[in-house]
Amino acid sequence: MSADAPPFEVLPQQTYVPCKTDYLWGETRHKPFVVWSVEGDKVKVWDPSGGQRLGGFRWIAIRNLHESGTTKAGKERRTGWRLHSGPPAKGQELCGSCFRWLDRDEFNKTAWTLGHSTCKPCMAEIEERYGKL
Template sequence: MIADTPPFKVRPQQTYVPCRQWNWQPSRPFVVELVEGGRVKVWEPFGGPSGLGCHRWVALASLHESGTTRTGKERQTGWRLHAGPPSQGQELCGSCMTWVDRDQLAVSAWGYGHSTCAPCKTKIDQVVGI
């Protein structure tokens, strides 16, 4: 007998990333702000005309617990749970979309989603050659 697992639940401040990244159709990660019926209000840190974030609505059915189906196949559409919600005092790294403790931030910016954690900063420095 398989043990019962609690049903997957979408909650505010969870972060989601695309199940599959298409080169011809950019899909950005986002943070859940509000769950209302069959839709979810999300915040994209890098969306909007100025690139400083925007809000939009996503169908609740498009959000998944994992990037694979029950049969083990890779999902072709939708978004998968990445992280969250955060623990007390954590901030969102805009590079990896993971909630981290404030002392783990290499760059702290105003507003969540615009800071950078130490591991991401190290990777950025390696790519840039610093």
């Protein structure tokens, strides 16, 4: 990080993905999430695929969130989560597959709830892997 770069700040609606690249999607502790709120040294996060209905909340220590997937020494991080996207620009929506904030015209399928829409690149990958939906 250069001397002119602003300090890293955790903000609501940023998305984070695990630094560990061989995580299992079924494990809650290794899933991507959206920051819901920052309260002192803790962050309330929302996982669109967690919980029994349309997502679940949990708390994470802010020290586990990182600006990048590498340490200052250049080594790959093995723990915690790295910043992935956001916060969104006005009018952007969250793709529930790639966890990026995108403009509405970049979506193939849109849903009424946050994090359940699918962008065009993700839909193309899904159709390539599983066939046309």
